[in-house]
Amino acid sequence: VEDLKSYSKSQDAPEADNLSHWDMSLWSERLRESKYDINEEELRPYFSFSKVMDGLFNLAKIFFGTDNEPLNGLAHVWNNDV
Numbered sequence: 558v559e560d561l562k563s564y565s566k567s568q569d570a571p572e573a574d575n576l577s578h579w580d581m582s583l584w585s586e587r588l589r590e591s592k593y594d595i596n597e598e599e600l601r602p603y604f605s606f607s608k609v610m611d612g613l614f615n616l617a618k619i620f621f622g623t624d625n626e627p628l629n630g631l632a633h634v635w636n637n638d639v
Contacts, residue, residue: 564588 558576561584565573568587572580590596614625 561585561588564591 558581561581562573562576564587565576565580565584570584576584586597617623617625
């Protein structure tokens with residue numbers, strides 16, 4: 558929190574002395590960008606939903622020896638939109 562306060566002060570933010578919880582994510586992101594030169598929006602194409610899900614199921618296969626496949630309507634669900 559102190560790092561965020563000092564960084565926001567260095568950027569002349571009017572809320573720097575009294576950061577609220579809704580300010581924390583903004584200033585955390587800005588601090589991360591300035592320290593590590595990483596922008597999450599630039600990483601987004603590498604972590605698309607399908608790639609992340611494929612990686613998750615691959616890890617489940619490695620760790621637990623399970624195979625996962627879509628049921629395509631074969632499972633009973635509480636709502637047809639599920």
